[in-house]
Structure formats: structure tokens, C-alpha cells
Amino acid sequence: MTSPSTPGTAPGPLLPRRRTVVVAGAWAVPILAAATALPAHAASDSVVEATTADRSLQRSGTTVLEVKVTDADGTPRSGRAVSISFDSPGLTASPDTGATDAQGVFTSTLTVATDASPGRRVVSATTSDGVATAVVSVAGSLMLTVSPSRVLVGGSASVVVSTVDDEGGPVAGVGVSLESSGAVDVVDHDVTTGADGRASTTIVWGDDAQPGMTTLIASVADGSWGQSRTVLEALAPLEVVLSPMLLSPGETGRLSVLTRDASTAPTGGIPVSLSVTGSEVTLSSSSVTTNGRGTAVVDVVVAPGAARGARTITAATSDTTASTEVRVTDPPSSTELSGFRAPRAVAAAGARAFVVDGDSLASLDSSDGTVTARMALGQGIEGRALTLDGTTVAYVGDVAGRVVVCDLSQNAVRAVVSDPAVSSPIAQVSLHSSGRRVFAASPEANAVVMIDPRTDTLVRTLSATRPVGVASGAGSLSFFFYVVEADGTLRYFDERDDRAYSVVDLGVGAGGPMVVSSDGETGWIAATSGSSSWLVTVALRQATVTQAVRLAASARGIARSADDAYVYVATAAASSSITAFATDVAKVAGTFDAGAAALSVAATPDGTRLLVPTEQPGVTLIETGLAASSSSGGE
Incomplete structure (x- = not known):
């Protein structure tokens, strides 16, 4: 399927239209309509304009408010304070205060309350140069x-x-x-x-x-x-889950069986027969009966010397069958790499890996973790986030909202790009698949900084509510980029004009870093709120959350393999801090021990190794024992 030729054209029947909202509830999304603005002319001859993308909204609907301040000649006025207010309840603005950017523009997301009464609302944008108003109606x-x-x-x-x-x-x-x-x-x-x-x-x-x-x-x-x-x-009326799915010769896993009745409630007293293919994997019992909670458990034992590969475990009742896999791998191993002061972020491409280590960027041979070069990022730089353009350019986000552009072929900093209004840490950096934008999310600044990598210059800064993740679209959805907010909101934007397209509620009240599948159809978010974390899977074309898997510890980073077979989540667990999620069966396959709480993760190109910066501080190189494949770096 080809990408739409005009902004706002849906690339599939289920993808929401521009500036619609997707919620797991009953209220409809915004009705699109032209907006009106009442400009204000202050004594200084400044012109203040307020426009909304939509004039008529449903309850729970959202729209984008844009406030623009120029002089009488149309020259943008930056740094002008803006405050948003309403003539009656039912609407909120996020953010409700701020300042105009270099283009003289301030943007905010307006949201209609779920219990808002129908009728007209006047939105006022107050600046030191004057007041402008726009009208929004809550419709049927x-x-x-x-x-x-x-x-x-x-x-x-x-x-x-x-x-x-x-x-x-x-x-x-x-x-x-x-x-x-x-x-x-x-x-x-x-x-x-x-x-x-x-x-x-x-x-x-x-x-x-x-x-x-x-x-x-x-x-x-x-x-x-x-x-x-x-x-x-x-x-499913019958569900089987093996934990972990990844087992080495001589190891034992735990197989759980769950039976449900017609109302989806767990039901006990159901006989279940069990079998497994091959002779090198055995079960502690070939038949079980579910208990009062509808569950039963057996051991899955992999024989010493068992050959690597997958075996199928089948469970059957009198009415239905279900199956899962045990994936026999080589035993994983790990090596702690020395010489790191404050490693925080990691990514891999080709035969190289790169680690943001405080004020420097270390280049490693990904086969053994040997540091082959170091690049000073500059005085006062403290790196926090990293993304790569192949093996030629690295983009490092730092604690002060700056993005350091690194020429990897010359082992030198090419530019440092920043917005003076953004001075807080960058949570995630992403290069858009078009090569026209680099995005850097700064949650404390409520901002996503946009950079043109062709000129290493600031394009603009997008207002967002505590953006903790940002990712590029791919495949036939490549014109999108995605922003994840801390409250569990996933926002779609059109890279061609940076305007809002749609919104998805992740359903867990939390957000985090995001990666997108190579075909652009699926997104994974490592969402964290306090000590609670989930790996959330989103069908991006359908704008639908398909799964949310609870994680054992707070998530810090996420990566995927280039063949999309596994998604890896770095967590704060003191041991087994890397969770591996098998995407083909949508289940947690196992964990890997990095020796300490992980800060981020990346996979080597052949998929056999993970590089993990930890709180130790240090970097751990993990041999996963998985068969060689193609893998991408991390975020």
C-alpha cells in the first residue's frame, strides 16, 4: 500500500482522520470543521491571532490551538508570554501557559471534558501584546x-x-x-x-x-x-503459558494452563491432556485437572545436550486445543565491560555499537565490546539519549535539552542544536525515516524539539504534555511520527506539516520510550508510572492497543530486532533486568541478567548479543544464545 499523497488521507479504513481522538469508551471523536479566529491589535501594533484546527468537538475530543504573535509587518515575535483561558467550564488547555517560539507561535492541545455540556465556548489567548479569541462548540x-x-x-x-x-x-x-x-x-x-x-x-x-x-x-x-x-x-477458552519460553539444555520451565467458561470466568475441574513434540523436552505430567481458580501447572524439562530449536507443547480439553512453544537456545552468558564512567544510552549498527558515556560517545566493536574510539561531546554536555543514522551520524540528547550531532566517520562533533526555551533532559531521540527530521522529547519542558538533519538547524519546537517517548513511522505509514506522553497518551503527527492527526489512549495511565516495527504496522511502548510498568503493543494502522503486558520492574529503555522477532525492555530489576518479548506469539519469552539494573538496551546486527548500560555503572555485553538474525539498535 502506498503512502497517501495529501495530508489527512487515511492509509487504511480503520486509521482515524486527522485530529481525531481514539478512546476505549463510548463518546465520538471530533467533528472536523473550519475554525474562526478574532485577532487582536495591541497598542504596540502587534497582531495576535488564535486559531483552532476544529470548531466543533464531541465530548472527550481534542483540537490544536495555535496562537501567533507578529508585528505590523508580519514579522514573528518570539518569547511572548501566552496564557489560555475559557469563558465557561468544559474545556482544558495543555499547556495553558507558555511562550511563542522563533516563528512567533505557541501551540496547545484543547480537550473537551467527558461530562461537558453542549454549547459554545470562547477561548481567550492573553499575551503582553494583546488578547485574541477563538470559538469552539461542544456538539451532539x-x-x-x-x-x-x-x-x-x-x-x-x-x-x-x-x-x-x-x-x-x-x-x-x-x-x-x-x-x-x-x-x-x-x-x-x-x-x-x-x-x-x-x-x-x-x-x-x-x-x-x-x-x-x-x-x-x-x-x-x-x-x-x-x-x-x-x-x-x-x-481463549483454553490458554497455555510457558515461563520462560527460552530454555537452555538442562533447564526447567513452568507451564501454566488456564480454562475459562462461556462468560470468560476461570473454571475449575476441567481435565487437560498435554503433549510435546520431540524426545528432548519432557513434561512432569501428561494430564492435569484445573483447580478452583481454573489453573494447573506442570514442569517443562529440557534434556542436557538437547538440540537448539523450537518444540510445540499442546494442551487439549474435550472441546478445544491450545499450544505454545519452548525455544531451546544456547546458554546465555555475559561480560562486564570496563572503562565507563556514566553510561546511559546505547545503539548498534553494522559491526559497531555506540554508548553515551557522560560527556563522551564511545565506539565499540559489537562482537566483543572493545572500545575502539571515544568522542568528546563538549564542555557541559551530559548525554542521556541516542539514535543513529546508520554508522555515519549519531544524535545525542543531553540533560540540558540540547542535541549533539556527531560525525562518526570523523569522530567529531558536527553541531550542537538547541531551543533556548528547552533546558531540561531529553528522554528519547528519533530520526525520522524520511531523513528530514530528528525529534528530541523533553518531558520537563513539555516539548519535542525538531531538527533538520540536512542543515543541523532547529526547525521548531512542538508543545506536548510531558513527552517521554518519540518515534518515526515506517513503511506505508512513514509520513507519521509518534509522541508518547507520560499520562499514557500516544499522539500521531504528520511529518509533512507537523500537525496533529489522531490520539490513542494506551489504557495504562503511563507512557515511555517507543519503537516501531520495520513495516510500520506495530508500535511497542515501555510504559512506566512509579513502580508499575507495561509493554504496550499498538496496531498503528488501526490506532488500537492490542496488548498490555505487566512488567516485573520499572522500564527504562526499549529496542527491537530488525526482523521484529523480539522486543527487549531494559528494566530497573537488580537481576534479570532485560525482558525479551516474542512478537510472533505476543508473550514474554524470558529474561537476561545484566548484573545490575539496566538503563537502556540495544541488539547487535546479528541478534546474538545485547549491550546494556547499567547502574553499576558499566556496560554489560550479553550473549543471548539466540540464533543469528538481523537486528536493529535500541532507543
Whole structure:
């Protein structure tokens, strides 16, 4: 599929339109409409303008407010303080104060409260040069209700769509279309609301559907009602999980079996037979009966000298079967690399790896961890984040909001780029796949700094609410870039004009660093809030969270293999601090011990090694024991 030729064109039927919001709830997303602005002319002959991307919004909807300050000749005025206020409750601005950038622009995201009453709101942008206003209306709603929201594979759920006007009254005769993601079927894709403003249908999960999340979308053809989305979950009646999946000869794993009844509740007293392919892996029992919690556990034993490779474990009840894999690998090993003062970030490309070590960038031979060169980053620089453009250029984000551009062929700093308004640590740096932008997320500054790598200059700074992750789109979605905010909001932006496209709620109340699959279809976020962390998987084309796996310790960094087979998460665990997630089965495959709490992680190109900066401080080189493949660096 080719990338759309114009901004705002959806690259698939489920991808939301520009500036829509995706929530796991019932309220519809914003209706798109032209916005009006009332410019203000101050005594200084400055011109202040306030514009919104959308004039009419649904509850929970968002839009972008742009405030621009120029002189009478149209020259931008930077550094002008801006404060946002409203004439009545129901809207919030994030951020609600700030200053104009080098282009004289301040941007903020306006959000409608879920309980906001319909009607008109006046947004005021107050500056030292004058006050400008814009108008936003909270419109009627298209609502979507599904019951139950959790079903077994092969089951069904009832769907009701409702249309109400600005006063909450029913609207009859509205034609609504329903779309779904995954192996599910909507019985009636097109329905029309009756006198009560409601219409009903059914959604069915086929027997070949995979367990996981499904997004159901309701929309009206002319776009006048926006979209309404809800996320549903299909569960397997029989589930088997092996922990860990990665086992070496002589090791033992734990196989858990879970049985569910038709209501998805765990059910006990169910006989389950178990088998495994081959003779080098055995089970402690070939039959079990689930207990009152619906579970049973057996040991999986790998014989000494077992050949490397995958074996299939199958569980069967009288009604269904399920399977998982045990992946026999060489025993992992690790080596602590010496000579590092304050290693923080790491990335790998070709036969080399690069470690941000305080005020320097170390170049390593990734086969054995030997340091082959060091580059001084400059006085006062303390690196925190790293991304690479192959083996030619490195971009280092530091504690003061700067991005150091490093020429790896010359082993020298090429430029230091910064926005004077951003002086706090960079959490993640990402090079866009187009080669036209480098993004640096600074959560404390509520900003994403954008750099043109072709000229090593600041393009602009995007306002965001505590951005803790940033990543480039890829494949047919390559025109996107993604910003992850600390509250668990994933925002889509169009790289071609830096404007907001859509929003996804990660559902865990937390955000973190992000990586995107090589084909651009999947994103993984290592989300952390306090001591709670998750690895969240997002189907990017569908703008849908498909899975959130709880991690044992706080996540600090994330990397993926170039063949997308594994995602690695660096955690604060004192031991076993690297979690390996097998993407083909969407399960945690195992952990690797870096000897101390990890700060970040990268995989070597052949996929057989991980490099891990730790709190020790030091860098650990881990031989994973996995078969050689193609792997990317980390973030």
C-alpha cells in the first residue's frame, strides 16, 4: 500500500482522520470543521491571532490551538508570554501557559471534558501584546455500546449505536456504518437509527479469530457525526503459558494452563491432556485437572545436550486445543565491560555499537565490546539519549535539552542544536525515516524539539504534555511520527506539516520510550508510572492497543530486532533486568541478567548479543544464545 499523497488521507479504513481522538469508551471523536479566529491589535501594533484546527468537538475530543504573535509587518515575535483561558467550564488547555517560539507561535492541545455540556465556548489567548479569541462548540454525539466487552473466541456481542443532539435528545434516521479490526464479523455493517435514536446489530468472533483486542468503529458517511470507537477483548477458552519460553539444555520451565467458561470466568475441574513434540523436552505430567481458580501447572524439562530449536507443547480439553512453544537456545552468558564512567544510552549498527558515556560517545566493536574510539561531546554536555543514522551520524540528547550531532566517520562533533526555551533532559531521540527530521522529547519542558538533519538547524519546537517517548513511522505509514506522553497518551503527527492527526489512549495511565516495527504496522511502548510498568503493543494502522503486558520492574529503555522477532525492555530489576518479548506469539519469552539494573538496551546486527548500560555503572555485553538474525539498535 502506498503512502497517501495529501495530508489527512487515511492509509487504511480503520486509521482515524486527522485530529481525531481514539478512546476505549463510548463518546465520538471530533467533528472536523473550519475554525474562526478574532485577532487582536495591541497598542504596540502587534497582531495576535488564535486559531483552532476544529470548531466543533464531541465530548472527550481534542483540537490544536495555535496562537501567533507578529508585528505590523508580519514579522514573528518570539518569547511572548501566552496564557489560555475559557469563558465557561468544559474545556482544558495543555499547556495553558507558555511562550511563542522563533516563528512567533505557541501551540496547545484543547480537550473537551467527558461530562461537558453542549454549547459554545470562547477561548481567550492573553499575551503582553494583546488578547485574541477563538470559538469552539461542544456538539451532539454518536455513541457506541457493546455488551459484553469481553467474550470467548467464537462468541458474539450485542452492539447499539445512539445519536443525540446538542440537548441530549434522540436523532432518528441517521445512517451509521460499522467497521471492525481483526478476524471478527459485524452482522449488519450499515444500520439506521430509529425514533429513539438507536440502532442495533451483532458482532461475532469466528472460531479462527485470535485472542486479543478488537476495535469497533461507528461513523456516518458524510463525517458530520465524527466517529465513535470502543475496544473489545476476545479470550481463549483454553490458554497455555510457558515461563520462560527460552530454555537452555538442562533447564526447567513452568507451564501454566488456564480454562475459562462461556462468560470468560476461570473454571475449575476441567481435565487437560498435554503433549510435546520431540524426545528432548519432557513434561512432569501428561494430564492435569484445573483447580478452583481454573489453573494447573506442570514442569517443562529440557534434556542436557538437547538440540537448539523450537518444540510445540499442546494442551487439549474435550472441546478445544491450545499450544505454545519452548525455544531451546544456547546458554546465555555475559561480560562486564570496563572503562565507563556514566553510561546511559546505547545503539548498534553494522559491526559497531555506540554508548553515551557522560560527556563522551564511545565506539565499540559489537562482537566483543572493545572500545575502539571515544568522542568528546563538549564542555557541559551530559548525554542521556541516542539514535543513529546508520554508522555515519549519531544524535545525542543531553540533560540540558540540547542535541549533539556527531560525525562518526570523523569522530567529531558536527553541531550542537538547541531551543533556548528547552533546558531540561531529553528522554528519547528519533530520526525520522524520511531523513528530514530528528525529534528530541523533553518531558520537563513539555516539548519535542525538531531538527533538520540536512542543515543541523532547529526547525521548531512542538508543545506536548510531558513527552517521554518519540518515534518515526515506517513503511506505508512513514509520513507519521509518534509522541508518547507520560499520562499514557500516544499522539500521531504528520511529518509533512507537523500537525496533529489522531490520539490513542494506551489504557495504562503511563507512557515511555517507543519503537516501531520495520513495516510500520506495530508500535511497542515501555510504559512506566512509579513502580508499575507495561509493554504496550499498538496496531498503528488501526490506532488500537492490542496488548498490555505487566512488567516485573520499572522500564527504562526499549529496542527491537530488525526482523521484529523480539522486543527487549531494559528494566530497573537488580537481576534479570532485560525482558525479551516474542512478537510472533505476543508473550514474554524470558529474561537476561545484566548484573545490575539496566538503563537502556540495544541488539547487535546479528541478534546474538545485547549491550546494556547499567547502574553499576558499566556496560554489560550479553550473549543471548539466540540464533543469528538481523537486528536493529535500541532507543
